[in-house]
Amino acid sequence: MDLPYEVLVYIFKYLTKSDRKSASETCQSWYLAANDYCFQKHKVVTLYKVDLNDDVSPLQVYENSSMCYDNYLFSEVEISSKINNFWDRNGENIRSLTLQNCDIREKVFVHMLQKCTNLEVLNIQNCKELFMSGCLLEGKTDGLLSTTLNKLKCLSLSGNQYLTDALFSRFVNSAPDLEELNLSGCSLQFHLGLVKRFYPQGTNIFENPSESVLTFYFILQLLVTRANKIKRLLFSNTLIDGTALKSLSEIEHLKLQYLQVYSCDQLTNSGILSLTKLQTTLSELDIGLCTRVTDQSLVYICNNLINLESLNIQRCRAVTDLGIAELNKLSKLKVLNISQCELITKDGIEKGLCTEQNNILEELDVNSLNLDQTGLIMISERLPNLRLLDISYCFNAVTDSSIQVVFKNLVLLHTLKLSHCDKVSDAGLTGMGKIEEVNEHDGPIMSNYDDSIANNKIYLGSRAEEEIVRDAKRKHDVMKMCEKLTMDSYTGYSLARIKGLRELDISGCNRITDVSLTYAFSFKELDKLNLSRCQQITHEGIKHLVKNCPSIEHLNLIDCYNLKDEAVIEIVKGLHRLQQLELRGCNQLTDKTLEGVKSFCKKLKFLDVQGCRNISPELACTIGVLPTLHTVLISKPGPYINDGVKERSPKPTFLPALMRKLRLH
Structure with missing residues (x-):
């Protein structure tokens, strides 16, 4: 029915x-x-590294489609007048338009805007040729464009080094209802000397904006005129300082909801103080990589921004437990990034986030923190509704025992990252390790399968060789236990408990073997998996992985040098949704791998086979015939030496246009 x-x-x-x-x-x-x-x-139509000027252009598919697509992203393509028909037919349906690193002429750009009469989002990123002349939109804002951008809500001009006050003014004057402005990565000037030079006293800055520089002074004056509508500002990777942020915060009638000043080294506590006192409507704040931010700033944030739902203080290295302890005042906080803050410990997290059970926090990034096992266990017990957890590089916290407590408590996770936590082994992921009570002063925990200490024999090999022997014995013992027990009778808690997992990163966890892939990986929704530098996995584990995780789209197997062609054949045959495959450094792979990719990959967009010395670079070039493939990373074809003379094999016969898909390294 x-x-x-x-x-x-x-x-x-x-x-x-x-x-x-x-x-x-x-x-x-x-x-x-x-x-x-x-x-x-x-949905976003993404056109990346394609030739739009061919007789058979990809845009023709959307021109003739019975469905209307609202959002388009053009990345690293040439946009010429040859595709003007596309804008004529589809322009009025487009709501969001993004141009990234595109080659486009001013005349074509103006024609595009004139046809996109219902634009709500315009993002022009790193298109330096478009701004280089300084004449873009000159004389157009009072004419044809005066009504074209009147629905624009979000304007992003990030990464454009040739942006000036005059160019910026032309865009903004055409968009009276702007709510979001993004100038991240622009050459924004804050020096008052420049302001006095280009805007002498008595000058009407809006009538004569500078065509030489982009000044914060001009942007500030413009924000004053739009204060009742602007809600979101992004000034990341600029020289904005405390004084500038104070001036911004003091704009009358300005009520920000989102502010991003990521990687702004000049930002100081005084600016944060003014911001938190005057912009109390903020719900999202990103001050990551602001090295001058200290505990004082965090105290201001937690005392004044009571409606904050998202906070990023990544690598604010001066923040300590004193500041983190204040986080318990943010009762609405859902997303928190405190990664790479070296002075934060378990005590600060306990006082700030885990004094009692917290059912509000959904995403937590604590990678590279100085935590121990008890700290991670506390997080898993007190934050039961986490959807995202990043504990990468927490070497001391992530062990076979503590990770099983995470599997026990955080069953709602959809993203888990534990990159380079090399104490984790198959015993932890499968649930075969012994879970013991972990006290703060306990020494190293021994798993119930590890009897190396009980063995009184003196080992005469090196420490590295001894560790290899131990790993082999662990793998053998865990495999035997997994074969005897069903999932319901496991002594611990397996990774497989997290049924809704969509993204998993266990890169650099070199104790993970085929045992984990066989008995702990069964995720119907998993689409991103990073197994790079898990060097013990082989074809046997990959076979079970492909069978039990059929939805994988992005698979990273960099430096898994035990993989052979059979493993890749299993991958390309079984993963029908595969879009990105990274095999760099898998030096046992041969041309059979490429033949398998060509035969079975119908949706592959990205392939990395750098460092696979047994794969022919010439054959790798020809793989560009796959219609969906836009990027192939290969090693440079080297000269072949015959009888002391360097020669090169004949060039493969393929269309020159395919070379645009290749990046030689």
Whole structure:
């Protein structure tokens, strides 16, 4: 019986984007339901490294499509007048337009804007040729463009070093209802001497904006005129300092909801004080990599920004437990990044986040913190509703015992990252390790399968050789236990408990072997998996991984040098959604790998085979014939030496256009 259209749409709302896409390929009714406007309005058409000027342009697909797409992203492409027909036909349907590192002429850009009459989001990133002349939109803002951008809500001009006050003014004057402004990575000037030079006293800055520099003074004056509408500002990677942030915060009627000043080294506590006192409506604040931020700033934030839901203080190295302890005042906090803050310990986290059970926090990044096992266990017990947890590089905290407590308590996780936590082994991931009570002053915990201390024999090999022997024995013992027990009878808690896992990063955990891939990996929704530098995995483990995790789209196997062609064949045959495959440094792979990719990968977009010395670079070049593939990373073809003379094999016959897909390293 066919389900009604409305019922199908309702069901598809519970599926991930990838699942909906696969479901849409089932039949016509499912295709229509999966492309209902409630889903369609969030889809982004991405055109990356393609030739739009060919006789058969990818844009023709969207020109002739019966469905209207609202959002377009052009990245590293040339946009010329040859595709003007696309803007003429589809421009009025476009709500969001992003240009990244694109080659585009001023005349073509103006024509594009004139046709996109309903734009709400415009993002022009690193398009230096467009701004270089300084004449962009000159004389257009009072004419044809005066009504074109009147619906624009978000304007991003990030990374454009040639942006000036005059150019900025032309964009903003055409967009009276702006709510978000992004000038991250621009050459923003704060020196008052420049202001006096380009704007002498009595000058009307709006009538004669500078065509030489982009000044914070001009932006500040413009924000004063738009204060009642601006809600979101981004000034990351600029020289904004405490004085500038204080001036920004004091703008009358300005009520910010989001501020990003990531990696702004000049920012000081005085600026944060003014911000928190005057912009109390902030719900999201990003001050990561601001090295001058201290505990004092955190005290201001926690006392004044009571509505804060997201806070990033990554690598604010002067922040200590005194500041983190204040976080308990932010009762609405959902997202927190305190990674790489070397002075934060378990005590600060306990006072700030874990004094009692916290059911509000959903995302926590504590990578590279100086935590121990008890700290990680405390986090897992007191923050039961975490959806994202990053504990990478927490060497002392992540062990076989503590990670099983995480698996026990945080079953709602969809993202888990424990990169380079090299104390974790198969025993921890499978649940075969022994969980013991972990006290703060306990020494190293021994798993129930490790009897190396009980063995009184003197080992005559090196320490490295002894560790290899121990790892082999661990793998053998855990494998035997896994074969005897079912999931329900495990002595501990397995990674497989986290049924909804979508992203997993265990890169650099070199004690992970095929045992974990066989008995701990069973995730129907897992789409991103990083196994790089897990050098003990082989074809046997990959076979089970592919069978039990069929939704993987991004797979990283860099430096897994025990993998052979058979493993890659299993991957490309079994993972039908695979879009990105990284095999760099897998030096046992041969040309059979590329043949398998060419035969079975129907959706692959990115392939990295650098350092695979047995793979022919010439054959790797020809793989560009795959229609979906846009990037192939290969090693440079080297000269071949015959009889003392360097020669090169004949160049492969393939279209020159395919070379744009290749990056030689």
